[in-house]
Amino acid sequence: MTAREVGEGLVALCSEGKFDEASLKYYAADIVSVEAEGEDRETRGMDAIKAKIDWWNNTFELHGQKVEGPWVNEPQFLIKLEVDITNKETGERQLMKEHCLYTVENGKIVHERFF
Numbered sequence: 001m002t003a004r005e006v007g008e009g010l011v012a013l014c015s016e017g018k019f020d021e022a023s024l025k026y027y028a029a030d031i032v033s034v035e036a037e038g039e040d041r042e043t044r045g046m047d048a049i050k051a052k053i054d055w056w057n058n059t060f061e062l063h064g065q066k067v068e069g070p071w072v073n074e075p076q077f078l079i080k081l082e083v084d085i086t087n088k089e090t091g092e093r094q095l096m097k098e099h100c101l102y103t104v105e106n107g108k109i110v111h112e113r114f115f
Contacts, residue, residue, distance in 0.1 A: 001107035007070025007077035010102070010109075014067045014081070020053055028108035036098065036114045060085040063093075075104045 001009075006026050013022035033043040033052070043052050062085055069079035079100050086093040103111040 001104070003074050003077045003102070003104040004070065004072045006104050006107065006109060007072060007079065007102065011067050011070055011079055014065065014079075017062060017065055020057075023049060023053060026109050028105070028110045031109060032111045034111075034113045059088060061088055077102050077104070 010022050010026050013019075013025070027046060027049060029046050030044070031046065031049060033049060035041045035043075043049055062083060064084040066082040067079055068081075070077035071079075079102075080097070081100055082095060082097045084093070084095050099115040101113045101115070102109045
């Protein structure tokens with residue numbers, strides 16, 4: 001798959017709130033994920049990604065999402081993501097906005113970076 005095909009598939013699933021399914025379908029086993037901030041900004045490999053997904057799902061309640069893109073420049077694509085979430089522990093609700101840059105090799109996402 002091309003970056004465009006992967007990007008369109010990722011956007012379609014994420015637009016339906018299927019973030020977990022999207023990562024399992026499109027991420028390479030050795031993916032590298034880099035967050036914009038935090039102590040442990042870099043995550044490597046699907047086992048670590050699954051742990052990060054579990055943490056996210058246990059920490060936040062998702063109320064809605066808006067996904068725009070992909071904007072493609074082979075072998076990369078960019079999406080804009082907005083999620084309406086509530087922190088389950090604090091009850092604080094927020095609208096989180098970020099841009100996400102993905103690199104595709106052999107039909108799978110091998111690198112993602114959040115801004």
